[in-house]
Amino acid sequence: MVAGATQVCWAHAILMDSSPKLNSTAKGPDVEINLRFNVRIDGGRSRVLLVSPDGKVSTLKLTGQATPDTLQTRATGLQPGAYKLQWKVLASDGHMSSGEIPFTVN
Numbered sequence: 001m002v003a004g005a006t007q008v009c010w011a012h013a014i015l016m017d018s019s020p021k022l023n024s025t026a027k028g029p030d031v032e033i034n035l036r037f038n039v040r041i042d043g044g045r046s047r048v049l050l051v052s053p054d055g056k057v058s059t060l061k062l063t064g065q066a067t068p069d070t071l072q073t074r075a076t077g078l079q080p081g082a083y084k085l086q087w088k089v090l091a092s093d094g095h096m097s098s099g100e101i102p103f104t105v106n
Helices: none
Strands: 015-019 024-026 031-037 041-051 057-060 062-064 070-075 081-091 096-105
Touching: 015 096, 031 041, 031 081, 041 062, 041 070, 057 070, 070 081
Parallel strands: 024 096
Antiparallel strands: 015 031, 031 070, 041 057, 041 081, 062 070, 081 096
């Protein structure tokens, strides 16, 4: 008889919490951005982009990783309007994951 074992593998990093939150309103003009995932991520190979109301895309400089499952950055000088954060992270298992967080600045 052959017994098998079940392995739990996280194929992708899943966003568990964010600031700003999905579809929330943030007070501008400067917005602190914190992303927390379900697994350790490689901050050096991860990216956070900001899409402005006019469609312009800019890369936000990551300011740190308070813990191995988080990313921090800051967007400055934002005018009121609808924005999108686009994130792309490399999980500890080597898989890339991405997502988007729409939010409004007032």
